[in-house]
Amino acid sequence: MAEPTRWGMVVDLDRCTGCQACVAACYAENNIPINTEEVVIQDRAHNWIRIERYWEGEYPNIKARFMPVLCQHCSNAPCEPVCPVYATYHNPEGLNVQIYNRCVGTRYCINNCPYHARFFNFWETPLPEPMTNYLNPDVTVRTKGITEKCTFCVQRIRRGTRQARIEGREVADNEVQPACAQACPTNTLIFGNLANPNSAAAKLAKDDRHYLLLEELGTEPGVIYLKKVDPHAQSTPQRH
Amino acid sequence: MQDRKVLTDEQINRELLWFVFNRPTRFWVAITIAGLAFLAGITAFSIMVTFGLGVTGLNPVVAWAFLITNFVFWVGISHAGVMISAILRLTQAEWRRPVTRAAEVLTVFALATAAIFPLIHMGRPWRAYWIFPIDFARGVWPSVRSPLVWDPSAIFTYLTGSSLFVYVALIPDLAIARDRTTGFQHRLYSILCLGWRGTPMQWKMQVLAGILLSGLILPVFVSVHSIVSWDFGMSLVPNWHTTIFAPYFVIGAVHSGVSGVVTLMAFLRIFMKLENYITPDHFDALGRLLTVVATAWLYFFLLEIVYGFLTLETAETAVRDLQILKYPYNIMFILIFLNSYFIPVPLWLFKRVRRNVWLMFVTSLMVNVGMWLERFIIIVPGLLYRQPLTFVWGEYTPSLIETTLVLSSFGLVTFGFLLFSKIFPIIPIADQKEGQAVQEEIQIGKVSVPAIIRE
Amino acid sequence: MHNQHRNGTNHQEHHFHRVDLSPGQLTRFVLLELLSGGSTYRKAVTLFGILFLAGIVGFIMRVAQNGFSSWPAWGYPAAIVAYILCTMQAAPIVAFALRAAKGHWRRPVSRIAELFTIVGVVNLIFLLPILFVLPPITGGRLTFWFEMNWLLPFSPPGFFVFFAMLSLVICGLGLLYLVSLPDLAAARDMKGGVYRSLARGWVGTPRQWKMLKSGANILGAFYLMTFVFVSTLFAMDLSETLVPGWKDAIYPAFHSITGIQGAIATTLVAMAIMRSFGGLREYLHMEQFWALSKPLLATSLLWFYMWWSTFLTYWYGRTPAEQQVLQLLMFGPYFVPFVLAFTFKFLIPLVFLIWNRVRMSIMGPTLIACSILIGDLFEFIRLYVGPFTVTQYGHILEEVPQAHAPDIADILIMVGAISGAILTYLITAKIIPVLSLWDTKEGLLLTRVQPYHKTEVLVIGKPE
Numbered sequence A: 001m002a003e004p005t006r007w008g009m010v011v012d013l014d015r016c017t018g019c020q021a022c023v024a025a026c027y028a029e030n031n032i033p034i035n036t037e038e039v040v041i042q043d044r045a046h047n048w049i050r051i052e053r054y055w056e057g058e059y060p061n062i063k064a065r066f067m068p069v070l071c072q073h074c075s076n077a078p079c080e081p082v083c084p085v086y087a088t089y090h091n092p093e094g095l096n097v098q099i100y101n102r103c104v105g106t107r108y109c110i111n112n113c114p115y116h117a118r119f120f121n122f123w124e125t126p127l128p129e130p131m132t133n134y135l136n137p138d139v140t141v142r143t144k145g146i147t148e149k150c151t152f153c154v155q156r157i158r159r160g161t162r163q164a165r166i167e168g169r170e171v172a173d174n175e176v177q178p179a180c181a182q183a184c185p186t187n188t189l190i191f192g193n194l195a196n197p198n199s200a201a202a203k204l205a206k207d208d209r210h211y212l213l214l215e216e217l218g219t220e221p222g223v224i225y226l227k228k229v230d231p232h233a234q235s236t237p238q239r240h
Numbered sequence B: 001m002q003d004r005k006v007l008t009d010e011q012i013n014r015e016l017l018w019f020v021f022n023r024p025t026r027f028w029v030a031i032t033i034a035g036l037a038f039l040a041g042i043t044a045f046s047i048m049v050t051f052g053l054g055v056t057g058l059n060p061v062v063a064w065a066f067l068i069t070n071f072v073f074w075v076g077i078s079h080a081g082v083m084i085s086a087i088l089r090l091t092q093a094e095w096r097r098p099v100t101r102a103a104e105v106l107t108v109f110a111l112a113t114a115a116i117f118p119l120i121h122m123g124r125p126w127r128a129y130w131i132f133p134i135d136f137a138r139g140v141w142p143s144v145r146s147p148l149v150w151d152p153s154a155i156f157t158y159l160t161g162s163s164l165f166v167y168v169a170l171i172p173d174l175a176i177a178r179d180r181t182t183g184f185q186h187r188l189y190s191i192l193c194l195g196w197r198g199t200p201m202q203w204k205m206q207v208l209a210g211i212l213l214s215g216l217i218l219p220v221f222v223s224v225h226s227i228v229s230w231d232f233g234m235s236l237v238p239n240w241h242t243t244i245f246a247p248y249f250v251i252g253a254v255h256s257g258v259s260g261v262v263t264l265m266a267f268l269r270i271f272m273k274l275e276n277y278i279t280p281d282h283f284d285a286l287g288r289l290l291t292v293v294a295t296a297w298l299y300f301f302l303l304e305i306v307y308g309f310l311t312l313e314t315a316e317t318a319v320r321d322l323q324i325l326k327y328p329y330n331i332m333f334i335l336i337f338l339n340s341y342f343i344p345v346p347l348w349l350f351k352r353v354r355r356n357v358w359l360m361f362v363t364s365l366m367v368n369v370g371m372w373l374e375r376f377i378i379i380v381p382g383l384l385y386r387q388p389l390t391f392v393w394g395e396y397t398p399s400l401i402e403t404t405l406v407l408s409s410f411g412l413v414t415f416g417f418l419l420f421s422k423i424f425p426i427i428p429i430a431d432q433k434e435g436q437a438v439q440e441e442i443q444i445g446k447v448s449v450p451a452i453i454r455e
Numbered sequence C: 001m002h003n004q005h006r007n008g009t010n011h012q013e014h015h016f017h018r019v020d021l022s023p024g025q026l027t028r029f030v031l032l033e034l035l036s037g038g039s040t041y042r043k044a045v046t047l048f049g050i051l052f053l054a055g056i057v058g059f060i061m062r063v064a065q066n067g068f069s070s071w072p073a074w075g076y077p078a079a080i081v082a083y084i085l086c087t088m089q090a091a092p093i094v095a096f097a098l099r100a101a102k103g104h105w106r107r108p109v110s111r112i113a114e115l116f117t118i119v120g121v122v123n124l125i126f127l128l129p130i131l132f133v134l135p136p137i138t139g140g141r142l143t144f145w146f147e148m149n150w151l152l153p154f155s156p157p158g159f160f161v162f163f164a165m166l167s168l169v170i171c172g173l174g175l176l177y178l179v180s181l182p183d184l185a186a187a188r189d190m191k192g193g194v195y196r197s198l199a200r201g202w203v204g205t206p207r208q209w210k211m212l213k214s215g216a217n218i219l220g221a222f223y224l225m226t227f228v229f230v231s232t233l234f235a236m237d238l239s240e241t242l243v244p245g246w247k248d249a250i251y252p253a254f255h256s257i258t259g260i261q262g263a264i265a266t267t268l269v270a271m272a273i274m275r276s277f278g279g280l281r282e283y284l285h286m287e288q289f290w291a292l293s294k295p296l297l298a299t300s301l302l303w304f305y306m307w308w309s310t311f312l313t314y315w316y317g318r319t320p321a322e323q324q325v326l327q328l329l330m331f332g333p334y335f336v337p338f339v340l341a342f343t344f345k346f347l348i349p350l351v352f353l354i355w356n357r358v359r360m361s362i363m364g365p366t367l368i369a370c371s372i373l374i375g376d377l378f379e380f381i382r383l384y385v386g387p388f389t390v391t392q393y394g395h396i397l398e399e400v401p402q403a404h405a406p407d408i409a410d411i412l413i414m415v416g417a418i419s420g421a422i423l424t425y426l427i428t429a430k431i432i433p434v435l436s437l438w439d440t441k442e443g444l445l446l447t448r449v450q451p452y453h454k455t456e457v458l459v460i461g462k463p464e
Helices: A022-029 A037-041 A108-112 A154-166 A179-184 A201-207 B009-021 B027-051 B064-078 B081-092 B099-120 B127-132 B147-178 B183-193 B202-235 B245-271 B280-310 B314-325 B331-340 B343-348 B358-385 B400-423 B427-439 C023-034 C039-068 C073-086 C091-101 C103-131 C158-190 C208-238 C251-277 C286-317 C320-331 C335-353 C363-388 C408-429 C437-446
Strands: A006-010 A050-056 A063-069 A088-090 A097-098 A118-120 A148-150 A190-191 A222-224 B439-444 B447-454 C447-454 C455-461
Touching: A006 A201, A022 A050, A022 A179, A022 C023, A050 C408, A097 A148, A108 A118, A148 C455, A154 A201, A179 A190, A190 A201, B009 B400, B009 B427, B027 B400, B064 B081, B064 B099, B064 B245, B064 B358, B064 B400, B081 B099, B081 B202, B081 B245, B099 B127, B099 B147, B099 B245, B099 B400, B127 B147, B147 B183, B147 B202, B147 B280, B147 B427, B202 B245, B202 C286, B245 B280, B245 B358, B245 C286, B280 B314, B280 B331, B280 B343, B280 B358, B280 C208, B280 C251, B314 B331, B314 B358, B331 B358, B343 B358, B427 B439, B439 C286, B439 C455, B447 C447, C023 C158, C023 C437, C039 C073, C039 C251, C039 C363, C039 C408, C073 C103, C073 C208, C073 C251, C073 C363, C073 C408, C091 C103, C091 C158, C091 C208, C091 C251, C103 C158, C103 C251, C103 C286, C103 C408, C103 C437, C158 C208, C208 C251, C251 C286, C251 C363, C286 C320, C286 C335, C286 C363, C320 C335, C320 C363, C335 C363, C437 C447, C437 C455
Parallel strands: A006 A222
Antiparallel strands: A006 A190, A050 A063, A088 A097, A118 A148, B439 B447, B447 C455, C447 C455
């Protein structure tokens, strides 16, 4: 690939309805183990992307604010230097990559991620037959003892770039989409090459409403959020 | 120096080797209990490996809890050996003599136990060797930038250094044991004592080796717990990411370790009937050392809390609020203050308390209970309320497996220690004899003042 | 007067020297010779007196130019107050530590270190203008304290820093008085004069001696703890809280360790001066310098350890606020003082003090101590001048201010302050002798040289 690539995502909070279609799509695409009731009670649900919901205001003026949070693929990722075995590293395309078969499960990266974007396989969760039919063959099924997280659907990125190389062209904008962006009904999640100034994601990232999550930590995330504009909001929101 | 005793060489040899050559019932009872505790730990670990870490109370919010607390705790206890042996040897304090080997052995077993915990609590412990620079043609070395690679380097350096330290000091005593045994035991001691004859040249080399090891192990002693503390300090968790952790953990380790030595000495005196060698003088001196160390620890503890609040950052304030004001951490916080400082130290200011073996035993145990809780309260609340993304704030409840593993670690250390003291004399015989040789008395007027010979 | 070691052996050197004086000769030496000033003494007093007056001139220049409202101009005076605190004012800690550790070689060293408490009196005065100058906490500056404007013209934290320093000075004066009381009584009995009012009531009963010894230990312990407290407040309120985004929990401990390293260095240099010019050649031997060189190396290593702790945590964390602090204090405008401080306070002591031959000499530890004292000056310049030039508030240091070089007033103030401190010490040394008479006599009583096989050994009584 000749052109510089920095995969990133823009999350437009003005559009998010909290429908969780992205969460469901991510599950299906990435062979995530089923979050049974027991697992959720144990606080161990795998949510590579989650919709955070904050209540604002007092009755009867309560508003629910939704914020999709996923791995931010930070340029200055705090999870990367702490892995003792290089199971997580930053690849030249700007992705924070998790190598499942290298991970020994020390969970330092989980502790160090300020966005709580990483998850650990506490149990071995084989799917009962015939549900194994829905597994995505492009994605590894992880065993117990391994950390995992959002990969920006790297399998789709690879498929797209391979196809483009076969056809002798660059990857078109919007050709490659992670499952969450594809499933979102309101175009909240815009994925693209932030290093390409003509991509939709790069243009949106410069919007007036843009901000970074936990910016004071200096992690330089690859996910840019656009603020929600609510003309009826209270001046000082109180979150619960 | 009020309890000076004059002992003959033969008496010292006989009494200090008694436990090695005889088989009292109480030894078998103690080692069986310790062994069973250890076995319980192995069972718990097997369950963990078979079913996954889901059997613990860990979750993606609190990924490190009981087991890592225990790891830090035992590394802390392991600092006793160097503190007592190396530093007291270099400052030529006379009262160290009976204490050194027990402290060093405690170090070795505590450290070995500590090293087990990060290994068993990995997701895939059978791949743990990837953290070491052993490349089986895979072409990928460990990441030197990770504190988890500094950890094993430091711990294994310390383990090697301490083991050497114990061994070098043990050689003359092994020779005495060799000369008093026959058969298999004789062969074992002969091999281990490397042909020691007690010539002046051998003594000179042995003393020199001891001094060199003492000097070399001091930087290791400071760096080991600093590196363990940097497991936390290098992260971005609010109350972990603070510059004070290195000396704070080290001073906490010394506090914990020296208290551990006091517990151990009381145990040895009572269990092995060593009243001639472990006297109230030693507890007095240890108590004074502990008062100083505890006060330094309190300074660092308070400093850490003050800085938690100083910059009034939202994230850290929330963590501190949990740590200090919310159940169950508030109770632990109070217990730490009371157990690790405000009950023992005012007691230790009084000579009568310091010279009372039972009181020293109890207060030293209190200190270690407080120190275990202190490590827990540093590690877990920060993870629970990690950042202002309050939606994902979590909870942690320890499971039976983790509690079993923690308790079994005490069993493992006790087991190792008892085994060692059955095979090797736990109080250095040669050192005791040297102590007798430098004892002197001088007359000042009508008074006979105890004195020490200095070169 | 002095007993050289007899040629009993050919292998070892004896590391002990025994003073072969009768108590009467010792008393006359201490009370008559040490308390009278020769020509060297008069020259020294004149020199430091002139430099101190120059310092006062510099201070007046500073006030005239900048007044008390703009604190960036007062960075260098603040640095020098901290310097005197962490070198000279800290020296009595050495005396306390040695007394608590009961090293038999400490006896000639104690008084030299303890006399430094008097420097606290002048340092307290030097501190006052700095407290007036500090920016207020209304306005966004962080502090641990609360507002108390009605009580004193300067608000917290200056208020608490002042009282902490005052406690240190009072504790120090109490300590000095207590440990020199028997000597003052001896002077009263021999010379009379001012000593009659200074040494009231001391007779030398066993009960009084017991009170003296335990009092010296207790006051010494309090001095150490108060010093650490003052050092903490200096670090927090005069340095760290001036820089937004600087959250360094180890900094007070780092400041205290710098003080303890400086204390040992100051004691060593004072010992060397007393040995050459103060008449204590027969009392201060290689043994004392050798013994103090080890804690000197240890504290230098500890200083590096604490610095490294800060640096590693900030460098690894990569948060913007911390990177700015690293720029301000270490790698930006104050890079040169940082490198100099690092070299003089750590590299030089490490490289030289690991060699036994350097440690087992008199010049070796003394030169390294001088190196540390020079390094300390640069250290406090980078730790105080930089923060003083910051005029922003907030959560992060947005812009790193440029380096602030000293002007003539600053230099005069720095030279004058140090000279004033030394001057105070010199004047006090002629009222309270630099060799502790009672301590040395006790040492004579408790030491013997005895033959042991084919050599001689020193036997030291340990009555406790």
